[in-house]
Amino acid sequence: MQDIVRRLDTCRVCGRDDWLEVTSFGSVPLANGFLDPADLPAEEPVYPVDVIVCRGCRLMAIRHVIRPDVLFRHYVYVTSESDQMTSHMRRIASWCTRRARLAPGELVVELGSNVGLQLKLFQEQGQRVVGVDPAENLAEVANARGVRTLPEFFGADQGRRIAAELGEAKLVLGRQCFAHIDDVHNVLDGATAVLAPDGLVAIEVPYLLDLLEENQFDTIYHEHLSYYSVTTLGHLFQRHGLRIVHVERAAVHGGSIVVFAARTESEHETGPAVGRLLSLERQSGLGSDEVYLEFGERAHQVIKEVGDLVRELAARGLTVAGYGAPSKGTTLLQFCELGPAELRFCSDTTSLKHGRLLPGTRIPCCSPEQARDQEPDYYLLLAWNYADEIIGKEREFLRRGGKFIIPIPQPRVVTAEPVPAVA
Structure with a gap:
């Protein structure tokens, strides 16, 4: 692991070594490290996600840096044509x-x-x-x-x-x-x-x-x-x-x-x-420490709320799936510790991800066409940055009684009739 990851000691922008320790999200696999079900490792390598802020130039960064060729030589993110x-x-x-x-x-x-x-x-x-x-x-x-x-x-x-x-x-x-x-x-x-x-x-x-x-x-x-x-x-x-x-x-x-x-x-x-x-x-x-520390507290609160909501739905026998499998989505699922027992699958338009398992959680990823054959009660909208476009496109799903959970900035449920944010 030492030849793959290094610790950021001095700021990459200004060179100072005076850091505010904001929060830690634990250690997780790489967000785009999709797995081939035919060649599953016994364990996936995990790396820390610790957030820091330079007290000089106010750069926010993660403390541990992965060697770039490990991340980018064969990349599964393709620019969206939405x-x-x-x-x-x-x-x-x-x-x-x-x-x-x-x-x-x-x-x-x-x-x-x-x-x-x-x-x-x-x-x-x-x-x-x-x-x-x-x-x-x-x-x-x-x-x-x-x-x-x-x-x-x-x-x-x-x-x-x-x-x-x-x-x-x-x-x-x-x-x-x-x-x-x-x-x-x-x-x-x-x-x-x-x-x-x-x-x-x-x-x-x-x-x-x-x-x-x-x-x-x-x-x-x-x-x-x-x-x-x-x-x-x-x-x-x-x-x-x-x-x-x-x-x-x-x-x-x-x-x-x-x-x-x-x-x-x-x-x-x-x-x-x-x-x-x-x-x-x-x-x-942005020049003070408080705004970053408060962000860390809010983040962990929402991680708990999203995880609790999805686990409660699954415990009631309702089916939940992920809509989209972007890097932010695989990250959210890992932070929330949700797996196939809670999310049956994730649907994504990127063909490079189809038939593979999400990193860390090992939730299967399928095409939107395959997802229509196993429509869930709820979609956890992992591609929340396209929420308006997606919900507009999926009006029939909502009319049939389906629901969307939008996790960010705090979890809320979208139905054919709006409902309030989750308390």
Whole structure:
């Protein structure tokens, strides 16, 4: 285990070693470590999920870092093509095109580009594109779709190599991957190596303020090393000759921010959204210890409430299944210690997960088509960030008497007729 996991002693952003110990969620298997029923290990390796906050730059992080090739070389998360996510990716393309003043023929580099859906939108606008993603299986899909993708981890070497081959990039984009990165300084060295003098770096991350206020503890797992605020990202970018010039908030993944940074000496003006969010973070107490400690207490209370509710339903002979099997869902089930005795199956649209067992809990995962043949009384909505879209799509299930349990920020039951939150 020692060669796979290391302890984070100094802050990856500012280098300080003064940590607030927030809470521990125990030791669990990797959130995306789906199991083949034909080749089950006697025991799955488990790793701690301990939450800490740097008292210098206020980075929130998990204490134990898993070697990245263990997490990402064969990755089962595929960018969603739901209506919500497709619309969001189009907004990202629009924001970036306007802010970076992108013209046809200019270069866009995306790190953590997955199967290339975001880059495809820039390609359709006439930009040249290249993606960098360490998941070899996903890079293969992207390349087959005509989106050039390097199956590598992005860093200074890759940035210099792309610049030498393709020229400078007007936009360097990282969507929902920055939280996965341990050596953020090497990545930003790569970004600045390829960035044009008037170019922009655009980083999308889950927003720490939303995570804390909406009690999104199930988004804390081994792949997510860091949890960022605008304050913390400002400290980080400054160390690389960059300054934040604009921030957009978005509803995806429970609440995210897209942070645009330019070279310090560039002519890009700093917009008012930056100051507004920095002020909001101060007013919300992100500079104090109390807000993080209170979050830890609320998280453990909801873990107990969700677990108790599902166990009570199962004890009454009612059937419960999981709707979706995202990383946050496998994490929630492990924290709640729910297994096949409580959840008969989980249904997910990702074909890579079908026929496999969820990590830790060993609940079987099936396709939505298979789930319709064994419809439960209740669905525990593990993909709660798509709740509105899913519930709208499943109106017939509700009309037949089915119910949804939405676990976050606190458990509530959704029926054809609304019912109050669980006390």
